[in-house]
Amino acid sequence: MPVIEDIAAFADDLTAIRRDIHEHPELGFQEVRTSAIVAAKLESWGIEVTTGIGKTGVVGVLKGSKPGKTIGLRADMDALPIHEETNLPWSSKTPGLMHACGHDGHTTMLLGAARYLAANRDFAGTAVFIFQPAEEGLGGARAMIAEGLFDRFPCDEIYGMHNAPHHAPNLVQVKQGAAMAGSDFFDITIVGRGSHGARPEDSKDPVIIASALVQQIQSIVSRNISPTTPAVLSITKIHSGDAYNVVPNTAKLGGTIRFFDPGVGKLISERLRAICAGAAVAYDCEIDVDIRNVFDVLVNDDALSAAVLAASAGVVGNDMADFSHELVMGSEDFADMLRVVPGAYCTVGHAGNVPVHNPGFTLDDAILPVGASIYANLVTQRGAAA
Numbered sequence: 001m002p003v004i005e006d007i008a009a010f011a012d013d014l015t016a017i018r019r020d021i022h023e024h025p026e027l028g029f030q031e032v033r034t035s036a037i038v039a040a041k042l043e044s045w046g047i048e049v050t051t052g053i054g055k056t057g058v059v060g061v062l063k064g065s066k067p068g069k070t071i072g073l074r075a076d077m078d079a080l081p082i083h084e085e086t087n088l089p090w091s092s093k094t095p096g097l098m099h100a101c102g103h104d105g106h107t108t109m110l111l112g113a114a115r116y117l118a119a120n121r122d123f124a125g126t127a128v129f130i131f132q133p134a135e136e137g138l139g140g141a142r143a144m145i146a147e148g149l150f151d152r153f154p155c156d157e158i159y160g161m162h163n164a165p166h167h168a169p170n171l172v173q174v175k176q177g178a179a180m181a182g183s184d185f186f187d188i189t190i191v192g193r194g195s196h197g198a199r200p201e202d203s204k205d206p207v208i209i210a211s212a213l214v215q216q217i218q219s220i221v222s223r224n225i226s227p228t229t230p231a232v233l234s235i236t237k238i239h240s241g242d243a244y245n246v247v248p249n250t251a252k253l254g255g256t257i258r259f260f261d262p263g264v265g266k267l268i269s270e271r272l273r274a275i276c277a278g279a280a281v282a283y284d285c286e287i288d289v290d291i292r293n294v295f296d297v298l299v300n301d302d303a304l305s306a307a308v309l310a311a312s313a314g315v316v317g318n319d320m321a322d323f324s325h326e327l328v329m330g331s332e333d334f335a336d337m338l339r340v341v342p343g344a345y346c347t348v349g350h351a352g353n354v355p356v357h358n359p360g361f362t363l364d365d366a367i368l369p370v371g372a373s374i375y376a377n378l379v380t381q382r383g384a385a386a
Contacts, residue, residue, distance in 0.1 A: 003315055003373040007116050014368040017041075018108040019090035022363075025079030025097040025104075028134025029143075031056040034077045034107065038131045041111055045118035047129070050152070054144035059153055060129035062117055068125025068383040072158035072341060073375050074334060075110035076103045076135035085359040101356045102163040105363045105371070107131060109161070112372025117379055125383025128153050130337075137185065137294050141336040150340050157304055158343035159378050160334045161371055163363060165356065167349030170370055172312040173324040174346040176305045180298035181230070181258040182265055183331040184291050188213065188253040188276060191286040197245040206251035207240050209283045213253060213276065214238070220271045225264060232258040232329055233268055258329045260297055295331035300344040307385075308344045311377035315370055348374070 002008065017037070024033055035056045042049045042060040050059045056077070084091050084098040092098045099105075114129050130149070134140030167173065190210055195203035214235050225231045233255065240251035257272075259265035269291045280287040305323070312321040324347075334345050348371055350364035 003369040004116060004376055006120065007112055007369045007372050007376065010112070010115065011369045014108050014112045014372065015365040017111060018104050018363070018365060018368060021104040021107060022099045023090050023093050025092050025094055025099050027081065027097065028078040028136055028138035028140060029055045031077045031133050035131065035133070038077070038107065038111065042114055042129065045115050047114060047118055053147050053149055054133055054140055056133040057140070057144045058131040059149070060114060061153060062114065062121070062127045062129070064123035064125050064127070064383060065121050066124040069156040069385060070126040070128060070154060071379045071382050072128045072130055072153070072155035072343070073110055073113060073378065074130040074132055074158060074160045074337060075106040076132050076140070077107050078103055078134050078136055078138075078140065080136055080357065082357070082359050086362055088362065098359065100358060100361045101136070102361070102363045103135065105163050105367060106161065108368050109371030110375060112368060113375035113379070116372065116376050123380045123383055125379070127379045127383070128155055135333050139294065139333065141333040145336060145340060155341045157382055158337055158341040159308060159375070160343075160345045161374065162332070162345070162347050163356070163367060164347040164349045165352040165354065165361070167347060169349050169351050169364070169366070170316040170320050171349035172309065172316055172321045172346055172374065174300060174305045174308045174344055175324040175326065176300055176302045178260050178297055178327070179300050179345065180328045180330060180332050180335065181232075181260055181295070182262065182293070182297040182335070183295040184257040184265060184269060185294050186255055186257065186272065186289065186291040189288045190251045191288070192249060192251070192283070194249040195247045197247055200247055203247040204283060204285045205247050206249065206285065207247070209279060209285060210238060210240060210251040210253055213279055216275050216279070217272060220268055220275070224267060224271055229264060230260050230327055230329065231264050231268065232256075233272075257291075258331065260327060262297070295333055296335040296339055298332050298335035298345060299338060301342040304342055305344040307382055308346045308378070311381050312346070312374050314377055315373045
C-alpha cells in the first residue's frame, strides 16, 4: 500500500527540511530556529499559526470544508546534548548537540501532513498541528498545557508517533492501555567533611557514603516490589572530588525511577528517602534528596489505538499495522497530553541498526512520507468519524 500520492510527490522537500533541522539542533525551550521554520512553513500554506505556547511551541489550525471533529496531531522538536558521530554530510553543525532521537523527523512528518491537508481541504473537521518543545525530560508538554493549549485549541482526539529503528521498516505498532512508563528523576547530595587524602580519619568521606548508597538503593526494587510488577531504579550519575590527594566535602548521585503503577513509583520514592535518611544518621552527615516527577504513565485509548492502525493500514498495509503487547520502560511526555485528551501514540519502524540516544543514530528519510501520510489519514478518517 503506497503513501499518499501527493505526499510522495514532495518527499524530496521533506528530506531537505529534515536534514536542515538536523544540521541545526536545539535543546528544549531553545528551539528558536526550528519553531521559526515550522511557523513560516505553516503560514506559507495558509494555516493559522500561533507561536510562543510553552515558550517555543507552535500550533497550527486548519479547518476542513465540512463540519466534524477536531483532531490534534503532535510532534516534538528538541535535540539532545550528544556529540554526533555519524559523519554524514548533514551532521550537526553544533558541537555537543544532536538530533539523536529523531525529533527532526517527527517535526518534518507533521509538516508533511500539514502541507498535504492545506492543499486538500475537502475533509471534515479541524486539524490542530502541535509542535512541542522540550520533550526530553524538561516538561514541554506540561508547559504548553499550563499555558492553555487545550483551552485555546480544544481537541476531541490527539495522536503522536515516534520513529523506531529497532523495528522492521514501515511496521506500525500501538499498544492499547498503559504503554510507556512514568518516570521520576532524582538527585542526592551528600554533605560530609573533606580532609587531606592522607588523613581520611579527619573526614566524613562522601565518596564512601555515596558508594554505599549506590549498593543499598539497588535493593529497593528487588526487595520491595513484586517481580511481576515492572519497575526500574537506575543510578546514572556520580560526581565527587577534583584532586588525587583531597577527600572532598560533597558527593552527588542522580538517576531515574520508572513505573507503570503510580503507587509503585511512590513506594520507591519513599524507600529512597528512608535509605538516605538512615545513611545520614549512620555516617553522621547531611543527605538531601530531591525527587521530581517528569513523565506520567502513557495510556493509549483502546478504540483510538485501533483507529491508528486503521489509518496506518492504508499506508503500510494490514500486515504491517498491528497491536503491540510489550510494555516500554522508556517515557514520553505525550502522556501528559493524553491525560487531557483521549488519543494514542504509535511507533513507525525504519531502516537502521543504531538505537536512538546514540551518537551514531541516523534517521531513514524514507519514513518521512510514511509518517506524514498516517497523520493525514488520521485527520481525514477521524474528523469524519461519528
